[in-house]
Amino acid sequence: MTEIFGVPTQALFGQLLIGLINGSFYALLSLGLAVIFGLLNIINFTHGAQYMLGAFGAYLLTSKLGLGYWWSLLLVPPIVGATGIVIERLMLRQLYKLDHLYGLLLTFGLALIIQGVFRNEYGTSGLPYSMPEQLAGGRNLGFMFLPNYRAWVIVASLVVCLGTWFMIEKTKLGSYLRAATENPALVQAFGINVPRMITLTYGFGVALAAFAGVMAAPIYQVSPQMGADLIIVVFAVVVIGGMGSILGSILTGFGLGVIEGLTKVFYPEASNTVIFVIMAIVLMIKPAGLFGAQK
């Protein structure tokens, strides 16, 4: 067996793959957070719970209605996104004139409610969710074994991330969005319905989280707490990247996933904390984050 720095290549590439998978979820989630933050100026603490709702949505659609993975992938994000729209209309809307911290506190409370209700219903142990048959199995790349589903997760999240980037940076709709981020009053004066845009943006960000949740369901077990710890790591990712740039959050997400995976190979004890350590270092050197602008 070949080795690199005294580590078997199989283990190295295996962890690299896990890193890329985790990175896909970091990227999808931090992207959603950044999109929401850009327009609403709140940090959506419910994001982890909405990711969990995505996974549970897939589980429930399959177990109760017999709809498979692909239907879930298609239906769950809009459904969970719609619950997000309700939240924005009924609650978040009242907070825009207040200090941004109230948005954080409200969404934290919502996350506690959602996670608590699901924990009552389903307990803390994870529920298994089988992957679609079409993506079962894997292929041997010579230097490592690549399960098909994992390859699909990486590709699909890359496509969704880049699609979001394209929509925001290159289309007319995206230009409205960016303009409203800069100066909502002026955009409103041009006759664009900014409040509706805000609502839809929140719904879209939440749908991204739910999409990540559906994709995660076959890999990690579906459990009420699956988003709670993840969201803290994603916060650190967001602090490292800075929320100023869409491409920045995607790059930071994937990059940190890979670094975390490599840490698991070379110094496993630190794999849980490496992202937080990087965050501390980045804050010392460049407080605005790698891609952020100091406001």
Place this chain on the structure above:
Amino acid sequence: MPRSQKIALGVMAAFFLLAPLVVYPVFLMKAMCFALFACAFNLLIGFGGLLSFGHAMFLGTAGYAAAYAAKAWGFPPEFAILFATACAALLGLATGLIAIRRQGIYFAMTTLALAQMIYFYYLQAHWTGGEDGIQAVPRGTLLGFLDLSNVWAMYGTVFVIFMAGFLLIYRVIYSPFGQVLKAIRENEPRALSLGYDVNRYKLLAYLLSATLAGLAGATKAIVFQLASLTDVHWSMSGEVVLMTLLGGLGTVFGPVVGAFIIITMENYLAQLGAWVTVTQGIIFVICVLTFRRGVIGEIGNYLKKPL
């Protein structure tokens, strides 16, 4: 001290002195530890405008340090508590230097992430006993003559620590330092332009808050003879935010009332498992949407007096 606050202080002291005659003293000691914790947290958010989402790290760190010092090194309780408080202060200095580099929402996320890092350290470290925590910590003999295994001696000690911490925070809030802090909260660029070294004030406030939160955690560990992961977990950081919000952000007595309500609620709902979390979430939502002044804030507003 305005008259309204003198009366409130008298009521609070009398309550904690007389309540153990009718209420289970261990429950009251828990309430006082959390009240001090919430007051320390409130110093930062209510008067400095800095929302820390990682305050559990100070509570938990001091808890572990006090428990370890008392159990493994055989420290007497007064030194265990002092040592643990110093550990929390040191952690406050280290994390404060990093966290105050960002403001607002980023500050909250940074403190949360730093606290999670500390949590993972305690989860993996050997001396903290992992999931078991440090159990059966001896309460010891205070100053060589007061046996703390006696519940009344312990109660008196906690009462003195709580009142001392509370009065210290009160003194800080109304000192020139506290006034500058408020100025920074209201308008940071202007405070900066008036020549105040904003970051030094923030760091000092953060450090003070961390130290007092540590004092609460150390006392709690000695009272319950236990230091565990619960006290470092992010849900504890959320709980202290909730206590302060419910009692009234930026009020002097609010955090005490908020802590007392939340602890009472948890005590009664404890059998219901995850419904405690749901109830906490609902209180959060209601407070943010309709009740932003909190209990004491509303009363103070009604009486038109500072409380």
